[in-house]
Amino acid sequence: MEQYRSPLIVYANFHSDMAVEVTAHDVLSRWAEQAPRKIWLMRPGDVLVTPVSLSTAFRGYAAELLRVPADSVTVVTVPPVRGVPMAEAVRRARLMDTLHSLTAERPGIQLLPVALDTSAVDFAARLGVPVAPYGPKGPKASALEAAYRLNTKNGFRAVAGELGIRLAPGEVCGGTNLSRTVRAMLARYERVAVKPDRSAGGYGLSFVSRTDPVPTPGERAGPWVVEQCLDAVRAVSVQMEAFPAGPRLLFSGEMRTTTGSFVGYVSPLEDRAGTFADELEHWGSALGRHLAAHGYVGPYGIDAVLASDGRLYATESNVRRTATITPWVMVDRLNRTGKLSDPAWLLGRGRSRAQHGFADAVGLLRAEELAWESSRGEGVVLYADAPADRRSWRYAVIGANRPRVTELEAALRNAMKLEVILG
Incomplete structure (x- = not known):
């Protein structure tokens, strides 16, 4: 983020056709629950466009740790609409005039999307702002094509073969040939992984052994990738x-x-x-x-x-901003004093036995001396706002090395009585 000197519209377009079909609304909405973490990218003058609102307590907490005035960042919440990309949801919420006004007040502002999809590029053009970091000319059509292609399993297999990247043995097929391809692969391997071509985060993934029913494509015509399960x-x-x-x-x-x-x-x-x-x-x-x-x-x-x-x-x-890049930026920014020359960090999830409000959870960490402190160069950060159920927490742990962050995570789990979330 340091290379972007102008103000940014941090565009949390989780509702995108880049990783999965935009019609997979429930999956995209589940991923979008993590949109509040984009606050860790923000600097004074920036605008965050998010499908999920941020609590006042979380905004204040992030601002305090980042040493950024809380009122120096503008947050625009866009209610998602089933089956359409985020840009269309902005239009239907009648927020384009608001965003035009915000951009007019910020000369040189650029759009930084989570996913460089065609909808985001069109959205930037309608706002009259460049897509960061491509400048006024914007990304080439070939850049968009490469991003879309390499966010598919079939596209990656083709490019990996050209680049000498080792892959598990596998076959690409259409939906009509899926069952036949799975049977043929199971004749060679005891277990196979079956993946929709455009999928991420385990969406649509299944593992099939010789004793399991052979899968059918359902509504997905294809392509599909069937690989040896390693x-x-x-x-x-x-x-x-x-x-x-x-x-x-x-x-x-x-x-x-x-x-x-x-x-x-x-x-x-x-x-x-x-x-x-x-x-x-x-x-x-x-x-x-x-x-x-x-x-x-x-x-x-x-x-x-x-x-x-x-x-x-x-x-x-x-080929997008993945689930780990924003936390990595956060770790770098929190370590502003350079106390940690090469920080170790982890991301985890856990379900607390008792419900906690965000401020109460932060207070508990501080009382147990587990909260991030730049003077110590270690601690826990609740990087994704309070969960809707007030129990299913996402956290980051930062420290000098992996044994230390593992030790701090164990202490966190004990203090908050966290049970491991396995899915």
């Missing part, structure tokens, strides 16, 4: 940023998953044996050069698994 030891990712001059490593880490769904993250990535971290970064660099050649500028990542055979296999690419 015996995964660890799930890892690398997050990078593409630039014309070459890709830049942001961070890497280990994903916490259950049945293919993301439930947490730990960074930095540990690879004591030196067997896979360099290879993962090499793959990320190759993908970044491919994206830059198509005009894409911005964040992207590769997810992979370390299999029991000791080799790394990529599973998908995500």
Whole structure:
């Protein structure tokens, strides 16, 4: 975020057709529950356009930790509309005039979307602002095409093959051939993963063994990807940023998953044996050069698994601002004094036995001396506002190293009586 000197419209367009079909409203709404965390990107003069409102307590908490005046950031809440992208929801809520006024008051303002989709580009044009960081000319059509393609399983498999990125054996098929393809793959492998072409976060993913019923496509005609289900030891990712001059490593880490769904993250990535971290970064660099050649500028990542055979296999690419990038920016900003030379951090979820309001939860952390303190260079941050049920909390833990953040997480779970959320 430091490279964007002008004011920003941070556009939390979770309701987008980039990762899944925009008709998957319930899935997109569940992801959009995390939109309040975009407050950690904000600087004075910025505007946050979000499908989910932010509590006053959370806004004050973030402003205090970031040392940003709470009233220096404008938040515009846009009620989502089933089956349409966020830009259409803005129009139906009659908020375009409001946003035009806000942009007119902020010369040089740019739009920073979560997902660089066609709707966001059109929305920026209607507002008369550039898409960050593409400048007045905007992103090339080839950049949008590359982003859409590489957010599909089929598109990533094709590009990975060109770039020498190792994948699990698999086949691409249409919906009419899904059952036949699954049977053929099960003749070779004991278990297969079945993935809709455009999916993320475990959406639509299923695992099928030889004793299970063969899946049917349902309403999804295809394409589909059917892969050998690997015996995964660890799930890892690398997050990078593409630039014309070459890709830049942001961070890497280990994903916490259950049945293919993301439930947490730990960074930095540990690879004591030196067997896979360099290879993962090499793959990320190759993908970044491919994206830059198509005009894409911005964040992207590769997810992979370390299999029991000791080799790394990529599973998908995500060409957008993923669930871990905003927390990474938050960690960097909170560590403004540089007390931590290379911070370790983790993201987790837990369900408290008792209900807590946001201010009460923060007060509990402070009373237990677990809350983030820049003077100590460690602590817990409730980075995603109070949950609707006042029990299902998302948190970040920051510290000097992985053993320390693990220790702090255990203390947090004890203090708030948190049970692990597995999905």
